[in-house]
Amino acid sequence: MKGLFTLSILSEKAICVFLNKEIGLEAHREVLKLKETIESQKWPWLLETVPAYNSLGIFVDISFFESNTSLLIFFENWFSENIIDVNDASFPKTLIKSIPIKYDGVDLSFVSNYCKIPVNEVIAIHSQAVYTVAMIGFLPGFPYLLGMDERIFVPRKSTPRLKVAKGSVGIGGFQTGIYPSESPGGWQIIGTTALELFDLENLSYLSIGDKVKFKPI
Structure with missing residues (x-):
């Protein structure tokens, strides 16, 4: 080996x-x-x-x-x-978990301008992909999702925000993810979800290897 x-x-x-x-x-x-x-x-x-x-x-x-x-x-x-x-090696077969999302993020226009793609196309690209939960961290229940289209890769913020709202959906480089609780963070926020990703009784809603698709609402 x-x-x-x-x-x-x-x-x-x-x-x-x-x-x-x-x-x-x-x-x-x-x-x-x-x-x-x-x-x-x-x-x-x-x-x-x-x-x-x-x-x-x-x-x-x-x-x-x-x-x-x-x-x-x-x-x-x-x-x-x-x-x-x-x-x-292969991923275990799993149902695709749907994540409802409002594409109302404060950085959506930045992503559009950076990628030179109209906002509605950024939304379409982000919501059409099927993502894989690659790992959970840096917050309890925070999913790091692989599988994002390279057309909407954007760098993280040079200076992180002190507060990112619970449920914020962001892009950081080649990955997308969801903040399960309020936290400092440097990802570009493109939307929000009301779905609870973590609680003390059930722990993380998502697990490593799960498939995820965002559903615009």
Whole structure:
């Protein structure tokens, strides 16, 4: 497996496996395949795996190891001895979750001007795509969505806002996402949704691997 992955220490009880591939749907599918393979080992010390765009965090009960360095060595040896066929990686079949959205964002005109596309076309492009939830963060329930059309890629704000309203739908570079609660943020806000993305009882409405489509209202 040498060359496919890079391993590094993430914390005193975790390592991170980086897939040596550009961020995208193909890389993310392979991350999910890696997650599935590692979890199938049923190691008693494995606590959690956390996938991101092109990496996987592996959290363990470190009492089973002498140190996080010995944990890293374990996985270096494990990867060298095992073949993980990431070529057959695929997303699990899932229903497309519809997100109602009002395209009333304060930065919609900026996106239109930056991309040199009329506002109604920006809306059409954004709402016609089917997105994949690649990871959840930086707020509880915040979905990072892959699959946006490159015609509406726009940079984040050079100076983030101190307050972005709950339910704001934004674009940041190649990705789109939804603020589940009020927060500082630097994404370009193109719309809002009233859908609750996170609560303490049910936790996150969206999960990694879910398919999402925005429905203009």
